[in-house]
Amino acid sequence: MSLRVFIISVLFAALTGCSKNSFYDGDRFFIENDGATMPVIVKGNLSSNVVVVFLHGGPGGNASQASFIPVFQELENDYALAYWDQRSSGLSQGNPDESTYTVNQFVEDLDMVVDAIKIRYDNPKIFLFGHSWGGALGCAYLSTDDLQDKIVGFINMDSGHNLLDGLPLSVIWVKNYAQERIDIGEEVSFWTEVRDWCAGVPDMTVPDNFFKFREYLLKTNAYRHDPDREYETGDINADVVLNSYMSFAALMNGGYLAQNFNILELKLSPQMVNIHTPTLVLWGRHDGINTIDMGFDAFNSIGDQNFSDKEMVILENSAHEGYLEEKELFQSSLRGFIDTYE
Amino acid sequence: MRYIFIAFFLIIVSFSKLNAQELSENTGATAKGGLQIKNLGVKADYFGELILHPGASVGVEYSFYQNKKGWFDLHWDADFGGYYHRWNHGGLFVTTTLGLRFTAGFGGLVDLNLGPGYLHTFPDGDVYTRNELGVLEKTNSKGSPHFMPNVSLLLGWTGTKRDVIPLSIRLGPAIYMESHFNHIFLPHLALKAGVTYHFGR
Numbered sequence: 324m325s326l327r328v329f330i331i332s333v334l335f336a337a338l339t340g341c342s343k344n345s346f347y348d349g350d351r352f353f354i355e356n357d358g359a360t361m362p363v364i365v366k367g368n369l370s371s372n373v374v375v376v377f378l379h380g381g382p383g384g385n386a387s388q389a390s391f392i393p394v395f396q397e398l399e400n401d402y403a404l405a406y407w408d409q410r411s412s413g414l415s416q417g418n419p420d421e422s423t424y425t426v427n428q429f430v431e432d433l434d435m436v437v438d439a440i441k442i443r444y445d446n447p448k449i450f451l452f453g454h455s456w457g458g459a460l461g462c463a464y465l466s467t468d469d470l471q472d473k474i475v476g477f478i479n480m481d482s483g484h485n486l487l488d489g490l491p492l493s494v495i496w497v498k499n500y501a502q503e504r505i506d507i508g509e510e511v512s513f514w515t516e517v518r519d520w521c522a523g524v525p526d527m528t529v530p531d532n533f534f535k536f537r538e539y540l541l542k543t544n545a546y547r548h549d550p551d552r553e554y555e556t557g558d559i560n561a562d563v564v565l566n567s568y569m570s571f572a573a574l575m576n577g578g579y580l581a582q583n584f585n586i587l588e589l590k591l592s593p594q595m596v597n598i599h600t601p602t603l604v605l606w607g608r609h610d611g612i613n614t615i616d617m618g619f620d621a622f623n624s625i626g627d628q629n630f631s632d633k634e635m636v637i638l639e640n641s642a643h644e645g646y647l648e649e650k651e652l653f654q655s656s657l658r659g660f661i662d663t664y665e
Numbered sequence: 666m667r668y669i670f671i672a673f674f675l676i677i678v679s680f681s682k683l684n685a686q687e688l689s690e691n692t693g694a695t696a697k698g699g700l701q702i703k704n705l706g707v708k709a710d711y712f713g714e715l716i717l718h719p720g721a722s723v724g725v726e727y728s729f730y731q732n733k734k735g736w737f738d739l740h741w742d743a744d745f746g747g748y749y750h751r752w753n754h755g756g757l758f759v760t761t762t763l764g765l766r767f768t769a770g771f772g773g774l775v776d777l778n779l780g781p782g783y784l785h786t787f788p789d790g791d792v793y794t795r796n797e798l799g800v801l802e803k804t805n806s807k808g809s810p811h812f813m814p815n816v817s818l819l820l821g822w823t824g825t826k827r828d829v830i831p832l833s834i835r836l837g838p839a840i841y842m843e844s845h846f847n848h849i850f851l852p853h854l855a856l857k858a859g860v861t862y863h864f865g866r
Protein backbone atom coordinates (compact mmCIF):
# COMPACT_ATOMS: atom_id res chain seq x y z
CA MET A 324 0.00 0.00 0.00
CA SER A 325 1.47 3.34 -0.95
CA LEU A 326 1.49 6.18 1.49
CA ARG A 327 -0.95 8.07 -0.70
CA VAL A 328 -3.52 5.27 -0.69
CA PHE A 329 -3.09 4.86 3.02
CA ILE A 330 -3.75 8.53 3.74
CA ILE A 331 -6.75 8.62 1.41
CA SER A 332 -8.22 5.61 3.21
CA VAL A 333 -7.82 7.26 6.57
CA LEU A 334 -9.38 10.49 5.37
CA PHE A 335 -12.31 8.59 3.84
CA ALA A 336 -12.95 6.83 7.12
CA ALA A 337 -12.78 10.09 9.02
CA LEU A 338 -15.13 11.85 6.66
CA THR A 339 -17.71 9.07 6.59
CA GLY A 340 -17.69 8.65 10.35
CA CYS A 341 -20.83 9.97 12.00
CA SER A 342 -22.19 11.03 8.61
CA LYS A 343 -25.26 8.78 8.62
CA ASN A 344 -27.74 11.37 9.63
CA SER A 345 -30.70 8.99 9.78
CA PHE A 346 -29.40 7.91 13.15
CA TYR A 347 -29.31 11.51 14.21
CA ASP A 348 -32.74 12.70 13.17
CA GLY A 349 -34.10 14.43 16.23
CA ASP A 350 -32.55 15.98 19.25
CA ARG A 351 -30.73 15.06 22.40
CA PHE A 352 -29.81 16.59 25.71
CA PHE A 353 -28.47 15.43 29.04
CA ILE A 354 -29.60 15.58 32.64
CA GLU A 355 -26.84 15.89 35.21
CA ASN A 356 -27.77 14.98 38.75
CA ASP A 357 -26.00 13.45 41.74
CA GLY A 358 -23.10 11.92 39.85
CA ALA A 359 -25.03 10.77 36.79
CA THR A 360 -25.09 12.31 33.32
CA MET A 361 -28.13 10.84 31.62
CA PRO A 362 -28.93 11.17 27.92
CA VAL A 363 -32.40 11.92 26.63
CA ILE A 364 -32.78 11.21 22.92
CA VAL A 365 -35.86 12.81 21.43
CA LYS A 366 -37.13 11.54 18.10
CA GLY A 367 -40.29 11.84 16.10
CA ASN A 368 -43.05 14.32 15.57
CA LEU A 369 -42.38 17.26 17.84
CA SER A 370 -44.95 19.34 15.98
CA SER A 371 -47.63 17.10 17.51
CA ASN A 372 -46.93 18.88 20.79
CA VAL A 373 -47.03 15.47 22.46
CA VAL A 374 -43.93 13.95 24.00
CA VAL A 375 -44.04 10.37 25.24
CA VAL A 376 -41.31 9.76 27.80
CA PHE A 377 -40.10 6.16 27.63
CA LEU A 378 -39.34 4.73 31.08
CA HIS A 379 -37.28 1.64 30.49
CA GLY A 380 -37.27 -1.51 32.54
CA GLY A 381 -34.68 -3.19 34.64
CA PRO A 382 -33.47 -1.52 36.74
CA GLY A 383 -30.51 -1.48 34.43
CA GLY A 384 -32.20 -1.78 31.06
CA ASN A 385 -32.01 1.01 28.54
CA ALA A 386 -34.14 3.22 26.34
CA SER A 387 -31.55 4.15 23.74
CA GLN A 388 -31.73 0.69 22.23
CA ALA A 389 -35.52 0.99 22.06
CA SER A 390 -35.05 3.90 19.67
CA PHE A 391 -34.01 1.32 17.07
CA ILE A 392 -37.08 -0.91 17.51
CA PRO A 393 -39.68 -0.52 14.73
CA VAL A 394 -42.70 -0.51 17.05
CA PHE A 395 -41.46 2.69 18.65
CA GLN A 396 -40.04 4.19 15.47
CA GLU A 397 -43.50 3.89 13.89
CA LEU A 398 -45.04 5.76 16.80
CA GLU A 399 -42.57 8.56 16.15
CA ASN A 400 -44.64 9.45 13.08
CA ASP A 401 -47.41 10.61 15.38
CA TYR A 402 -45.64 11.79 18.51
CA ALA A 403 -42.22 12.67 19.80
CA LEU A 404 -40.67 9.92 21.88
CA ALA A 405 -38.12 10.79 24.54
CA TYR A 406 -35.76 7.91 25.21
CA TRP A 407 -34.19 8.52 28.61
CA ASP A 408 -31.44 6.24 29.87
CA GLN A 409 -31.69 6.18 33.65
CA ARG A 410 -28.66 6.52 35.94
CA SER A 411 -26.08 3.76 35.53
CA SER A 412 -28.10 2.37 32.63
CA GLY A 413 -27.80 2.33 28.85
CA LEU A 414 -25.69 5.20 27.56
CA SER A 415 -25.78 7.03 30.87
CA GLN A 416 -22.42 8.49 31.87
CA GLY A 417 -20.79 9.40 35.17
CA ASN A 418 -20.14 7.28 38.21
CA PRO A 419 -22.96 7.86 40.70
CA ASP A 420 -22.57 6.52 44.18
CA GLU A 421 -24.65 3.45 44.87
CA SER A 422 -26.32 5.33 47.72
CA THR A 423 -28.21 7.12 44.93
CA TYR A 424 -29.83 3.89 43.81
CA THR A 425 -33.16 4.64 45.43
CA VAL A 426 -36.68 5.03 44.09
CA ASN A 427 -36.77 8.62 45.35
CA GLN A 428 -33.60 9.42 43.42
CA PHE A 429 -35.01 7.98 40.21
CA VAL A 430 -38.19 10.00 40.75
CA GLU A 431 -36.06 13.12 41.16
CA ASP A 432 -34.15 12.31 37.97
CA LEU A 433 -37.38 11.77 36.07
CA ASP A 434 -38.73 15.08 37.30
CA MET A 435 -35.68 16.79 35.83
CA VAL A 436 -36.30 15.03 32.52
CA VAL A 437 -39.91 16.25 32.56
CA ASP A 438 -38.90 19.82 33.41
CA ALA A 439 -36.21 19.85 30.74
CA ILE A 440 -38.69 18.71 28.10
CA LYS A 441 -41.07 21.45 29.13
CA ILE A 442 -38.36 24.08 28.88
CA ARG A 443 -36.81 22.80 25.68
CA TYR A 444 -39.97 22.15 23.66
CA ASP A 445 -42.21 24.96 24.84
CA ASN A 446 -44.34 23.10 27.34
CA PRO A 447 -45.66 20.15 25.33
CA LYS A 448 -48.18 17.62 26.61
CA ILE A 449 -46.20 14.90 28.32
CA PHE A 450 -47.25 11.27 28.59
CA LEU A 451 -45.25 8.69 30.49
CA PHE A 452 -44.91 5.22 29.03
CA GLY A 453 -43.37 2.86 31.56
CA HIS A 454 -42.62 -0.79 31.01
CA SER A 455 -41.82 -3.23 33.83
CA TRP A 456 -39.54 -1.38 36.28
CA GLY A 457 -40.26 1.73 34.21
CA GLY A 458 -43.97 1.28 34.96
CA ALA A 459 -43.15 1.12 38.65
CA LEU A 460 -41.12 4.29 38.33
CA GLY A 461 -44.06 5.97 36.64
CA CYS A 462 -46.33 4.91 39.50
CA ALA A 463 -43.83 6.25 42.04
CA TYR A 464 -43.49 9.54 40.18
CA LEU A 465 -47.20 10.15 39.78
CA SER A 466 -47.94 9.38 43.41
CA THR A 467 -45.23 11.70 44.75
CA ASP A 468 -46.38 15.14 45.90
CA ASP A 469 -47.93 17.06 43.01
CA LEU A 470 -45.59 15.86 40.31
CA GLN A 471 -48.44 14.30 38.36
CA ASP A 472 -49.75 17.77 37.58
CA LYS A 473 -47.01 17.96 34.94
CA ILE A 474 -48.22 14.83 33.19
CA VAL A 475 -51.21 14.46 30.85
CA GLY A 476 -51.39 10.67 30.76
CA PHE A 477 -49.68 7.47 31.85
CA ILE A 478 -49.32 4.19 29.98
CA ASN A 479 -48.37 1.52 32.46
CA MET A 480 -47.29 -1.75 30.90
CA ASP A 481 -46.54 -4.90 32.89
CA SER A 482 -45.18 -2.87 35.77
CA GLY A 483 -43.27 -4.15 38.76
CA HIS A 484 -45.03 -1.71 41.06
CA ASN A 485 -45.65 -4.34 43.71
CA LEU A 486 -42.86 -6.89 43.71
CA LEU A 487 -43.44 -7.76 47.34
CA ASP A 488 -46.72 -9.42 46.44
CA GLY A 489 -45.96 -10.04 42.79
CA LEU A 490 -42.77 -12.09 42.89
CA PRO A 491 -44.29 -14.91 44.94
CA LEU A 492 -46.96 -15.15 42.24
CA SER A 493 -44.22 -15.32 39.64
CA VAL A 494 -42.63 -18.18 41.59
CA ILE A 495 -45.92 -20.07 41.42
CA TRP A 496 -46.09 -19.33 37.70
CA VAL A 497 -42.62 -20.81 37.17
CA LYS A 498 -43.48 -23.80 39.34
CA ASN A 499 -46.50 -24.53 37.16
CA TYR A 500 -44.43 -24.06 34.02
CA ALA A 501 -41.85 -26.51 35.36
CA GLN A 502 -44.57 -29.05 36.10
CA GLU A 503 -45.82 -28.76 32.52
CA ARG A 504 -42.30 -29.48 31.22
CA ILE A 505 -42.05 -32.49 33.50
CA ASP A 506 -45.43 -33.77 32.34
CA ILE A 507 -44.33 -33.76 28.70
CA GLY A 508 -40.97 -35.33 29.58
CA GLU A 509 -38.80 -32.37 28.68
CA GLU A 510 -35.51 -32.00 30.59
CA VAL A 511 -37.17 -33.69 33.52
CA SER A 512 -34.30 -33.51 35.99
CA PHE A 513 -33.75 -29.77 35.46
CA TRP A 514 -37.41 -28.85 35.66
CA THR A 515 -37.85 -31.05 38.69
CA GLU A 516 -35.10 -29.05 40.37
CA VAL A 517 -36.88 -25.84 39.39
CA ARG A 518 -40.28 -27.05 40.56
CA ASP A 519 -38.96 -28.24 43.89
CA TRP A 520 -37.04 -24.99 44.46
CA CYS A 521 -40.17 -22.99 43.76
CA ALA A 522 -42.26 -25.29 45.91
CA GLY A 523 -40.01 -24.41 48.84
CA VAL A 524 -41.58 -20.93 48.77
CA PRO A 525 -38.29 -19.04 48.77
CA ASP A 526 -38.20 -15.62 50.36
CA MET A 527 -38.09 -13.38 47.32
CA THR A 528 -36.97 -10.35 49.28
CA VAL A 529 -33.57 -12.02 49.56
CA PRO A 530 -31.44 -10.91 46.57
CA ASP A 531 -29.64 -14.25 46.22
CA ASN A 532 -32.98 -16.01 45.94
CA PHE A 533 -34.15 -13.54 43.34
CA PHE A 534 -31.02 -13.91 41.20
CA LYS A 535 -31.30 -17.69 41.31
CA PHE A 536 -34.97 -17.43 40.47
CA ARG A 537 -34.22 -15.16 37.54
CA GLU A 538 -31.97 -17.81 36.04
CA TYR A 539 -34.90 -20.21 36.09
CA LEU A 540 -37.26 -17.55 34.83
CA LEU A 541 -35.11 -16.85 31.79
CA LYS A 542 -35.50 -20.48 30.71
CA THR A 543 -39.29 -20.16 30.57
CA ASN A 544 -41.51 -18.20 28.22
CA ALA A 545 -42.19 -15.59 30.90
CA TYR A 546 -40.90 -12.79 28.69
CA ARG A 547 -42.21 -13.85 25.28
CA HIS A 548 -45.19 -16.15 25.08
CA ASP A 549 -43.92 -17.68 21.86
CA PRO A 550 -40.14 -17.52 22.10
CA ASP A 551 -39.72 -19.28 18.76
CA ARG A 552 -41.42 -16.50 16.81
CA GLU A 553 -39.46 -13.84 14.95
CA TYR A 554 -39.80 -10.43 16.57
CA GLU A 555 -38.96 -7.01 15.20
CA THR A 556 -36.44 -6.18 17.86
CA GLY A 557 -34.44 -3.72 15.81
CA ASP A 558 -31.00 -4.68 14.67
CA ILE A 559 -28.06 -3.30 16.59
CA ASN A 560 -25.76 -4.24 13.76
CA ALA A 561 -22.26 -3.09 12.86
CA ASP A 562 -23.65 -0.09 11.01
CA VAL A 563 -25.47 1.09 14.11
CA VAL A 564 -22.51 0.44 16.38
CA LEU A 565 -20.06 2.23 14.12
CA ASN A 566 -22.23 5.12 12.97
CA SER A 567 -24.67 6.01 15.72
CA TYR A 568 -24.74 7.29 19.26
CA MET A 569 -24.66 3.72 20.59
CA SER A 570 -21.59 2.41 22.38
CA PHE A 571 -20.44 -0.54 24.44
CA ALA A 572 -21.95 1.25 27.42
CA ALA A 573 -25.39 0.12 26.29
CA LEU A 574 -24.24 -3.46 26.71
CA MET A 575 -22.17 -3.11 29.86
CA ASN A 576 -24.01 -0.54 31.92
CA GLY A 577 -26.79 -1.69 34.14
CA GLY A 578 -25.22 -4.76 35.66
CA TYR A 579 -23.86 -2.96 38.68
CA LEU A 580 -27.11 -1.11 39.20
CA ALA A 581 -29.15 -4.29 38.92
CA GLN A 582 -27.00 -5.92 41.60
CA ASN A 583 -27.09 -2.95 43.94
CA PHE A 584 -30.54 -1.43 43.60
CA ASN A 585 -32.81 -3.58 45.71
CA ILE A 586 -36.46 -3.14 44.78
CA LEU A 587 -37.55 -6.58 45.91
CA GLU A 588 -39.65 -5.13 48.71
CA LEU A 589 -41.24 -2.49 46.52
CA LYS A 590 -44.95 -2.11 47.13
CA LEU A 591 -46.39 1.05 45.63
CA SER A 592 -50.01 -0.11 45.46
CA PRO A 593 -51.21 1.73 48.59
CA GLN A 594 -49.86 5.10 47.47
CA MET A 595 -51.19 4.71 43.93
CA VAL A 596 -54.59 5.76 45.23
CA ASN A 597 -53.22 9.29 44.95
CA ILE A 598 -52.88 9.05 41.19
CA HIS A 599 -55.50 11.00 39.29
CA THR A 600 -53.66 11.14 35.98
CA PRO A 601 -55.52 9.39 33.15
CA THR A 602 -53.96 5.95 32.90
CA LEU A 603 -53.91 3.09 30.43
CA VAL A 604 -52.88 -0.24 31.91
CA LEU A 605 -51.51 -2.64 29.30
CA TRP A 606 -50.73 -6.18 30.37
CA GLY A 607 -49.76 -9.45 28.78
CA ARG A 608 -52.08 -12.26 29.76
CA HIS A 609 -49.17 -14.68 29.96
CA ASP A 610 -46.64 -12.45 31.68
CA GLY A 611 -44.67 -14.75 33.97
CA ILE A 612 -42.75 -12.02 35.78
CA ASN A 613 -45.41 -9.50 36.63
CA THR A 614 -48.37 -11.80 36.31
CA ILE A 615 -51.81 -10.74 35.16
CA ASP A 616 -52.92 -10.62 38.80
CA MET A 617 -50.51 -7.75 39.27
CA GLY A 618 -52.07 -6.10 36.24
CA PHE A 619 -55.40 -6.12 38.02
CA ASP A 620 -53.63 -4.90 41.15
CA ALA A 621 -52.22 -1.96 39.20
CA PHE A 622 -55.53 -1.11 37.61
CA ASN A 623 -57.45 -1.33 40.88
CA SER A 624 -54.84 0.60 42.85
CA ILE A 625 -54.76 3.64 40.59
CA GLY A 626 -56.99 6.45 41.87
CA ASP A 627 -59.72 6.39 44.44
CA GLN A 628 -63.19 4.89 44.03
CA ASN A 629 -64.43 7.90 42.09
CA PHE A 630 -61.56 7.94 39.62
CA SER A 631 -62.70 6.75 36.21
CA ASP A 632 -60.06 8.01 33.78
CA LYS A 633 -58.41 4.65 33.56
CA GLU A 634 -58.75 1.64 31.33
CA MET A 635 -57.10 -1.72 31.04
CA VAL A 636 -56.21 -3.61 27.88
CA ILE A 637 -55.11 -7.22 28.17
CA LEU A 638 -52.87 -8.50 25.41
CA GLU A 639 -54.20 -12.03 25.20
CA ASN A 640 -51.30 -13.47 23.23
CA SER A 641 -48.47 -11.76 25.03
CA ALA A 642 -46.22 -12.30 28.00
CA HIS A 643 -43.95 -9.52 29.29
CA GLU A 644 -43.00 -7.85 26.02
CA GLY A 645 -46.39 -7.17 24.50
CA TYR A 646 -45.13 -4.24 22.48
CA LEU A 647 -43.21 -6.80 20.41
CA GLU A 648 -45.62 -9.70 20.69
CA GLU A 649 -48.78 -7.83 19.74
CA LYS A 650 -47.38 -4.76 18.13
CA GLU A 651 -50.52 -3.58 16.34
CA LEU A 652 -52.77 -3.88 19.38
CA PHE A 653 -50.17 -2.17 21.49
CA GLN A 654 -49.86 0.70 19.06
CA SER A 655 -53.59 1.16 18.51
CA SER A 656 -54.25 1.09 22.26
CA LEU A 657 -51.55 3.64 22.93
CA ARG A 658 -52.64 5.91 20.07
CA GLY A 659 -56.28 5.72 21.12
CA PHE A 660 -55.40 6.65 24.68
CA ILE A 661 -53.14 9.55 23.76
CA ASP A 662 -55.58 10.91 21.20
CA THR A 663 -58.31 10.85 23.84
CA TYR A 664 -56.42 12.87 26.39
CA GLU A 665 -53.97 15.04 24.46
CA MET B 666 -5.96 -5.39 33.98
CA ARG B 667 -3.57 -4.35 36.77
CA TYR B 668 -1.65 -7.62 36.51
CA ILE B 669 -1.30 -7.30 32.76
CA PHE B 670 0.30 -3.92 33.24
CA ILE B 671 2.65 -5.11 35.94
CA ALA B 672 3.71 -8.12 33.90
CA PHE B 673 4.27 -6.00 30.81
CA PHE B 674 6.44 -3.46 32.62
CA LEU B 675 8.44 -6.15 34.41
CA ILE B 676 9.19 -7.83 31.10
CA ILE B 677 10.39 -4.60 29.57
CA VAL B 678 12.48 -3.58 32.58
CA SER B 679 14.14 -6.97 32.91
CA PHE B 680 14.74 -7.20 29.17
CA SER B 681 16.40 -3.79 29.24
CA LYS B 682 18.69 -4.78 32.12
CA LEU B 683 19.66 -8.08 30.58
CA ASN B 684 20.66 -6.39 27.39
CA ALA B 685 22.19 -3.27 28.79
CA GLN B 686 25.67 -4.21 27.69
CA GLU B 687 24.57 -5.07 24.17
CA LEU B 688 22.57 -1.90 24.08
CA SER B 689 25.39 0.48 24.81
CA GLU B 690 27.87 -1.34 22.60
CA ASN B 691 25.72 -1.71 19.58
CA THR B 692 23.49 1.28 19.34
CA GLY B 693 24.53 3.94 21.72
CA ALA B 694 20.86 4.47 22.33
CA THR B 695 21.40 4.92 26.02
CA ALA B 696 24.61 6.76 25.93
CA LYS B 697 25.76 8.49 29.07
CA GLY B 698 23.94 11.68 29.71
CA GLY B 699 20.45 10.59 28.62
CA LEU B 700 18.22 11.45 25.68
CA GLN B 701 19.54 11.68 22.18
CA ILE B 702 17.66 13.47 19.44
CA LYS B 703 18.42 10.74 16.92
CA ASN B 704 16.21 8.34 18.85
CA LEU B 705 13.31 10.74 18.90
CA GLY B 706 10.28 10.76 16.65
CA VAL B 707 7.20 12.91 16.37
CA LYS B 708 3.94 11.44 15.26
CA ALA B 709 0.38 12.21 14.26
CA ASP B 710 -2.50 9.78 14.16
CA TYR B 711 -6.10 9.47 13.17
CA PHE B 712 -7.85 8.19 16.28
CA GLY B 713 -11.28 6.80 15.51
CA GLU B 714 -13.27 5.79 18.56
CA LEU B 715 -15.34 2.81 17.47
CA ILE B 716 -13.41 3.27 14.24
CA LEU B 717 -15.54 5.96 12.63
CA HIS B 718 -16.09 8.50 15.39
CA PRO B 719 -13.32 10.84 14.38
CA GLY B 720 -10.42 12.04 16.41
CA ALA B 721 -6.73 12.73 16.23
CA SER B 722 -3.66 12.59 18.37
CA VAL B 723 -0.14 13.93 18.25
CA GLY B 724 2.82 12.75 20.23
CA VAL B 725 6.44 11.81 20.55
CA GLU B 726 8.23 8.51 20.74
CA TYR B 727 11.66 7.77 22.08
CA SER B 728 13.44 4.55 21.17
CA PHE B 729 15.58 3.60 24.15
CA TYR B 730 16.76 0.19 23.05
CA GLN B 731 17.44 -1.47 19.73
CA ASN B 732 19.02 -4.88 19.30
CA LYS B 733 22.14 -5.46 17.29
CA LYS B 734 20.47 -6.43 14.04
CA GLY B 735 17.88 -3.74 14.33
CA TRP B 736 14.76 -5.86 14.04
CA PHE B 737 13.57 -5.18 17.57
CA ASP B 738 13.32 -2.05 19.62
CA LEU B 739 11.68 -0.73 22.75
CA HIS B 740 10.20 2.71 22.78
CA TRP B 741 8.39 5.09 25.06
CA ASP B 742 5.55 7.21 23.70
CA ALA B 743 3.49 10.12 24.94
CA ASP B 744 0.35 11.22 23.12
CA PHE B 745 -2.24 13.92 23.42
CA GLY B 746 -5.48 13.70 21.51
CA GLY B 747 -9.19 13.82 21.35
CA TYR B 748 -12.21 12.37 19.58
CA TYR B 749 -15.86 13.09 19.03
CA HIS B 750 -18.67 10.55 19.40
CA ARG B 751 -21.70 12.45 18.19
CA TRP B 752 -24.69 12.57 20.57
CA ASN B 753 -22.66 10.57 23.06
CA HIS B 754 -19.50 12.25 24.27
CA GLY B 755 -16.26 13.91 23.36
CA GLY B 756 -12.98 12.92 24.92
CA LEU B 757 -9.59 14.54 25.50
CA PHE B 758 -6.76 12.27 26.55
CA VAL B 759 -3.12 12.09 27.50
CA THR B 760 -1.45 8.69 27.37
CA THR B 761 1.99 7.30 27.89
CA THR B 762 2.97 3.87 26.69
CA LEU B 763 5.85 1.48 26.43
CA GLY B 764 6.11 -0.31 23.14
CA LEU B 765 7.76 -3.35 21.62
CA ARG B 766 8.40 -3.04 17.90
CA PHE B 767 9.50 -5.76 15.54
CA THR B 768 10.71 -4.70 12.12
CA ALA B 769 11.25 -7.05 9.15
CA GLY B 770 13.85 -6.60 6.46
CA PHE B 771 11.32 -5.33 3.92
CA GLY B 772 10.28 -2.64 6.37
CA GLY B 773 7.09 -4.14 7.73
CA LEU B 774 6.62 -3.65 11.44
CA VAL B 775 4.50 -4.87 14.31
CA ASP B 776 4.20 -2.55 17.26
CA LEU B 777 2.62 -3.51 20.59
CA ASN B 778 2.02 -0.68 23.04
CA LEU B 779 0.68 -0.65 26.55
CA GLY B 780 0.34 2.07 29.14
CA PRO B 781 -1.81 4.25 31.36
CA GLY B 782 -3.55 7.49 30.49
CA TYR B 783 -5.96 10.17 31.55
CA LEU B 784 -9.26 10.73 29.76
CA HIS B 785 -11.66 13.60 30.29
CA THR B 786 -15.07 13.17 28.72
CA PHE B 787 -17.82 15.66 28.01
CA PRO B 788 -21.40 14.81 27.11
CA ASP B 789 -22.23 15.87 23.56
CA GLY B 790 -25.31 17.98 24.01
CA ASP B 791 -26.95 20.55 26.20
CA VAL B 792 -26.78 19.66 29.86
CA TYR B 793 -29.49 20.52 32.36
CA THR B 794 -29.15 20.58 36.09
CA ARG B 795 -30.89 22.20 39.03
CA ASN B 796 -29.40 25.34 40.50
CA GLU B 797 -29.23 26.13 44.21
CA LEU B 798 -32.82 27.35 44.12
CA GLY B 799 -34.00 24.09 42.62
CA VAL B 800 -34.69 25.61 39.22
CA LEU B 801 -33.69 23.54 36.22
CA GLU B 802 -31.33 25.36 33.91
CA LYS B 803 -28.87 24.72 31.13
CA THR B 804 -25.32 24.49 32.39
CA ASN B 805 -21.78 23.94 31.23
CA SER B 806 -20.73 20.46 32.19
CA LYS B 807 -17.27 20.09 33.70
CA GLY B 808 -17.11 16.63 32.25
CA SER B 809 -15.84 13.50 33.94
CA PRO B 810 -12.26 12.42 34.71
CA HIS B 811 -11.22 8.86 33.97
CA PHE B 812 -8.25 6.57 34.25
CA MET B 813 -7.46 5.33 30.76
CA PRO B 814 -5.31 2.22 30.48
CA ASN B 815 -4.75 1.44 26.84
CA VAL B 816 -3.19 -1.09 24.52
CA SER B 817 -2.65 -1.04 20.78
CA LEU B 818 -1.37 -3.45 18.18
CA LEU B 819 -0.21 -1.64 15.08
CA LEU B 820 1.02 -2.90 11.74
CA GLY B 821 3.09 -0.63 9.59
CA TRP B 822 5.94 0.04 7.25
CA THR B 823 9.11 1.98 7.78
CA GLY B 824 11.11 1.68 4.59
CA THR B 825 13.59 -1.02 3.61
CA LYS B 826 17.13 -1.30 4.87
CA ARG B 827 18.31 -0.23 1.45
CA ASP B 828 15.90 2.69 1.11
CA VAL B 829 15.94 4.29 4.52
CA ILE B 830 13.23 6.91 4.92
CA PRO B 831 12.61 9.18 7.90
CA LEU B 832 8.97 8.13 8.15
CA SER B 833 7.06 5.16 9.36
CA ILE B 834 3.34 4.58 8.90
CA ARG B 835 1.12 2.32 10.92
CA LEU B 836 -2.46 1.19 11.30
CA GLY B 837 -4.22 -0.95 13.84
CA PRO B 838 -6.67 -1.36 16.67
CA ALA B 839 -6.39 0.20 20.09
CA ILE B 840 -8.40 -0.75 23.11
CA TYR B 841 -8.72 1.62 25.98
CA MET B 842 -10.69 1.48 29.16
CA GLU B 843 -12.66 4.25 30.81
CA SER B 844 -12.70 4.06 34.58
CA HIS B 845 -14.61 4.67 36.64
CA PHE B 846 -17.70 4.59 34.52
CA ASN B 847 -20.77 3.51 36.42
CA HIS B 848 -18.49 1.37 38.59
CA ILE B 849 -17.04 -0.56 35.69
CA PHE B 850 -14.09 -0.36 33.33
CA LEU B 851 -15.86 0.56 30.11
CA PRO B 852 -13.97 -0.75 27.08
CA HIS B 853 -13.59 1.29 23.92
CA LEU B 854 -12.32 0.12 20.59
CA ALA B 855 -10.47 2.60 18.41
CA LEU B 856 -8.68 2.63 15.10
CA LYS B 857 -5.26 4.26 15.03
CA ALA B 858 -3.60 5.18 11.80
CA GLY B 859 -0.72 7.53 11.51
CA VAL B 860 2.76 8.51 10.63
CA THR B 861 5.97 9.10 12.60
CA TYR B 862 8.87 11.28 11.59
CA HIS B 863 12.16 9.90 12.94
CA PHE B 864 14.83 12.53 13.50
CA GLY B 865 17.66 10.04 13.51
CA ARG B 866 17.27 8.79 9.96
